[in-house]
Amino acid sequence: xxxxxxxxxxxxxxxxxxxxxxxxxxxxxxxxxxxxxxxxxxxxxxxxxxxxxxxxxxxxxxxxxxxxxxxxxxxxxxxxxxxxxxxxxxxxxxxxxxxxxxxxxxxxxxxxx
Amino acid sequence: xxxxxxxxxxxxxxxxxxxxxxxxxxxxxxxxxxxxxxxxxxxxxxxxxxxxxxxxxxxxxxxxxxxxxxxxxxxxxxxxxxxxxxxxxxxxxxxxxxxxxxxxxxxxxxxx
Numbered sequence: 397x398x399x400x401x402x403x404x405x406x407x408x409x410x411x412x413x414x415x416x417x418x419x420x421x422x423x424x425x426x427x428x429x430x431x432x433x434x435x436x437x438x439x440x441x442x443x444x445x446x447x448x449x450x451x452x453x454x455x456x457x458x459x460x461x462x463x464x465x466x467x468x469x470x471x472x473x474x475x476x477x478x479x480x481x482x483x484x485x486x487x488x489x490x491x492x493x494x495x496x497x498x499x500x501x502x503x504x505x506x507x508x509x
Numbered sequence: 510x511x512x513x514x515x516x517x518x519x520x521x522x523x524x525x526x527x528x529x530x531x532x533x534x535x536x537x538x539x540x541x542x543x544x545x546x547x548x549x550x551x552x553x554x555x556x557x558x559x560x561x562x563x564x565x566x567x568x569x570x571x572x573x574x575x576x577x578x579x580x581x582x583x584x585x586x587x588x589x590x591x592x593x594x595x596x597x598x599x600x601x602x603x604x605x606x607x608x609x610x611x612x613x614x615x616x617x618x619x620x621x
Contacts, residue, residue, distance in 0.1 A: 428608060437617070438615065439599050439601075439613050439615045440553070440612045441612070483552070497553075498555070499553035499554075501551070501552055
């Protein structure tokens, strides 16, 4: 599976955009980039995923570079409730028995008033 | 809409005791099901996954086992718990070609 590299922590002011970077230089052509977040003591929450094109939903935007070696998750107007650990994941390729997600250390985002 | 349940929410067990954690999914059929473990302050580790009833694949050799007696029920078990089994256990589901996995609320296990 391709691996990802994320900064261990970031701060963001409330109301400002939070830009979380992720490097995945060994990603394969058919592998998606997924983002999850985990608020303390809760299960991970799916945010967004993409393959090549930029994606946007009600939670966030995902910007993937043209060479697909890195991506950025953007929370356009961070709130205190967005404080969490954000995981960037490259989905493991399918095999006959299913697929898997490999979670690394993530980025601990602290949104401050 | 689909929902996923896990219980118990928290559990304190002595070393050497048995374990049974249950996960159920509602609102979908033939889901892929997963068990993950998260040690304190660390990322998630995939333990087991299942694409159907009685079809279980193990990712990490250990004293845990998993079973899927029904389509939407996934059980994590142990005959004798170790201290190292302490952690946050998460169940997840996905459907078909949609690779997105959705996680349950988790069970926090403390082995003393």
